Amino acid sequence: MVRIGNGGERFEGIREIAVLRGGGLGDLMFAMPAIEALAAAYPEARLTLLGTPAAATLLQGRTDAVHAFEELPVAPGVRDSGEGAPDLDEFSARLHGRFDLAVQLHGGGRNSNPFLLRLGARHTVGTATEDAEVLERWVRYVYYQHEVLRGLEVVGLAGADPVTLDPRVAVTDEERAAVRSRLGVTRNLVAMHPGATDPRRRWSPEHFAAVALARIEAGDDVVLVGDDSDRPAASAIVAAVGPAGAARLHDLVGTLPLGELPAVLGAADVMVGDDSGPRHIALAVGARTVGVFWFGNVINAGPLDRGRHRVLMSFVTRCPVCGVDVTQVGWTAERCEHDPSYVDEVTPDRVLAEVEDLLHTR
Template identity: 30%
Template sequence: MGQLRLLKGLDSCVGRIAVWIAAFIPQRLPAGPPASFLLIRPGGIGDAVHLIPTISAIKTAYPDATIDVLAEKRNSAIFRLSPQIRRVFHYDRPAELFRTLRTTYDVVIDTEQWHRLSAVVARLTRAPVLIGFATNERARLFTHPIAYSQDYYEIDSFFRLLAPLGIEQREVSFPFLAIPREAAERGGALLREIKGKTFVTIFPGASIPERRWGAERFGKVAEMLAALGVAVVVVGGKEDEGQGEMIVAGGTGVNLAGRTSLSETAAVIRKSALLVSGDSGVLHIAVGLGVPTVSLFGPGRAKKWAPRGDRHLVIDKGLPCSPCTTFGTTPPCPIAARCMNDITADEVCTAVTVLLTATGVLPSCCGKNEWSES
């Protein structure tokens, strides 16, 4: 988080000046159909997942072209789940950033929505075609600035970046993430602990405290599932280990938080009947894998980020003050994140049973049960 604050601080302090200077950098002239692409994607896991269908569309339109990605350490592992990508460089590793700038590309697409420095990086490549969102001064640096709205589903927003290339948006096919063999084998080995039982994955983590629902409530969901003969597998990072232990304390499943890489986490999720999560990158991984989800939204923009389709149920209390997150920044909450705390365990349990019944995991009689928090 410290490095993230540093990057945002640098963008705020020097971004406008850097944009003004970079606007004078000359570009190369285009020479025929594009044969090489660079997509710049700083930020979190969710953005990275939602960008994969756009990458697939580029590869379909230009099957012989190479596609590289300039990402951050915190989201780069997602791009290992896309076979269309040739190389992944790191935006926050200077040696790799400079290597990217020394590489010749025909098209550079900056997929960042607001911060300016990624647009400066795009201009420094001197690619003949530069595409990016026109949300502020950054628009000056692109040959093709694209309008951006926080009311568009994020997958749709990324597809809009392809309009200058004549690539039309297409229906997204699921799953669009691929699990490496080694990660699949490791995930399978870890799941031996539940002895072949049907299971639901729970991710209790969040990027900010305002998006956390709480281990106690997730634990009630685990208890309900155990009563139905369904195990629970908790996933997450080292910071989620304690919550995971609380969730499975009643012997309802296994806690894998802190024990898996991102690709191994994806392998576990792929084998589950359903994922329960707040608005998180892990939620979007499940969507990309074609796994049903029950998601809890509060500060985040459900219109932009919530999963679509009848295999996904979204719980959002719709308070007048939510969503409050704008371009990835959430202000301190004066009412103790009521948008999340007002979501009851009973609501989530009902949503889980309804979706498990609809997908055939549970018999139809179970979907009619009511679950009490008492």
């Protein structure tokens, strides 16, 4: 038995499990090892993920650990917005008493614990900050902890042991081959996601373009992925590559359906990205990755191995504009209004060296 933290005994008579995990795609990936641990510990139970529609779109048919999905209502600290989202009171009333075990993998619990308790589950486990209502079994939420390990520590309270430390999202060999055929890849395929939700985690488009140009000149194909928010960065990369490399640069930003993103990332020989959802999905589908991280985020979100995944870190400790300490993070930290990149001190040649080494040692 390997368990993160002190853990607890398994609960008896568990037939229905709810897991609360909203947020972005990266947040969902961090929760997957905990979800797989629950599925293994309670093989007779049906596991329902309480999440966003994106979670259902991404995971449908790509995991055996989640059996059903429920879209979260808009609720403070749980889901900020969502067109067509269910009503909070209707959601709570409809699901009240359905679950034997409800698991909170959504932040520190100030908002998510009361939300979870409205479901009336027989047993509850999760995290709690100093000002949060506690659940039946709980562990203190401390910001600096790897999110995968945090989730595994939580489900360990319910007697669930880890089965993997990496998220797993299934992509078939046929899907990979179809993507490479559709793009006309004859050598290597390098995927790139030039974005992140937090502007401070974004590597500049000029740096991404330098890597793309170098790989295209080496005979590789490059595919850009992302949503509409990544359009400015993608357009800058396309412009920098220019007509000479256009045939080998495939811009799918804003046009690739989310359900097809795992297959595209799974087809890549290497994925280059910021600390963002697509990079975490790339890891989950088995792609090799080179990530550009602010060093503080490596603690919470960095990949665990270095045979397949490389991490290049910036060591910015103060805002480049106003000088405020940026190592103090979380809900109580001072947040200035500035959004400069914290990671642009990482140079393209360092990223290229890691890409080349991963291609050489695969």
